[in-house]
Amino acid sequence: MPIDINARFAFHLDQPTDLLLQFEAAAIPEQRILSSDTQLSDAMHIARVPAQDAIGERIWVRAEGDYSVQYTAQVEVDRISPDLGSLDRLDPHDLPGETVEYLFDSRYCQADRMQSFVADRFGGLEGGAKVVAMCQWIADNFTYTPGASNATTTALDSFVERRGICRDYAHVLITFARASTIPARYVSCYAPGVEPPDFHAVAEVFLKDPTIEGGGAWYIVDATGMADPAKTVKIGIGRDAADVSFLTSFGMNDFQSSSVEVSESN
Structure with missing residues (x-):
């Protein structure tokens, strides 16, 4: 539609x-x-x-x-949206070169500072199942609060405050994923169902593509739960909101x- x-x-x-x-x-x-x-x-x-x-x-x-x-x-x-939890992680040496920059820290996503927490909280999971668990943790522990953050708020700030808007939710999920050696990038987008209506932000994670032997693909994940990946219109992507x-x-x-x-x- x-x-x-x-x-x-x-x-x-x-x-x-x-x-x-x-x-x-x-x-x-x-x-x-x-x-x-x-x-x-x-x-x-x-x-x-x-x-x-x-x-x-x-x-x-x-x-x-x-x-x-x-x-x-x-x-x-026209986007394929498989069951995220069933997707496997690609080993770092199998990642395409263009995905590697999305493993590194960026202005708003300091993944190296979150490695201990991510290992302790999600260490028993892999691939898409780990990303799903990360989203659930954010949903259980964060409050969506317009006005709670500003242009300087980082994922670490949001992690401490436990509140924010779509950009903050995306930054935290991206940071968690990168801390698990899963490439993750920021996506600005439009999506129906976003409240209050506004420009929206989600994350994309790079996981195995079950339709291509040894291949991978980017998959949209909205930590706020408001956007359906099959109805999300991409504007652009970057390391985080600064891009x-x-x-x-x-x-x-x-x-x-x-x-x-x-x-x-x-």
């Missing part, structure tokens, strides 16, 4: 400022863009560039004054408003 997306946000820039935007659904094999329309305010300069791992696009903008973005799209998602924010400003900006509506098409 197609997913309808309607997103808009606005901000003010006191002086000419460079911005990096990433808010459009990615045109990738697992999701087909049926229609899309992007409306940007006039700017001094606009340029499109490939996003990380060539998943989606980023838009460079240089602008001043009031600036707004409006995006509408309809996307057909794939819908708005990165290289200078001061006064963020004024945003709204996101995502629904299954009738």
Whole structure:
């Protein structure tokens, strides 16, 4: 079933400022863009560039004054979502080279600091079963609390506070997975059923692909439990939220408003 997306946000820039935007659904094999329309305010300069791992696009903008973005799209998602708990882990020496960077620490995900906890709490499990247990632990111990975190909150901060929003849940799950030598990356996305409606974030973990001998694949996992992987529309991916924010400003900006509506098409 197609997913309808309607997103808009606005901000003010006191002086000419460079911005990096990433808010459009990615045109990738697992999701087909049926229609899309992007409306940007006039700017001094606009340029499109490939996003990380060539998943989606980023838009460079240089602008001043009031600036707004409006995006509408309809996307057909065709993603295989196997039983995660049945999937095996790939040994590190069998991992494709492009997945290795997603084992390392990043700005918000300090996996080396969580290795002891992860070994003690999840040490008897492997592969997808371990990831499922990690998600359940987060669900049992965290409270979804809008406003509980900010742009500096790390996975360690969230682990201590036991609360946060989707980005924090994703960061903690990514950190747990990397501490278990399972590649994990951050995914910005749209998904129906997210409350309150907003840009959403989930994790992806790299595990064995049962359809390919010796191969692996990325699988979406939402630690908040709100997004169905089969209905999740990817915007982009990165090591953590720093890589794939819908708005990165290289200078001061006064963020004024945003709204996101995502629904299954009738």
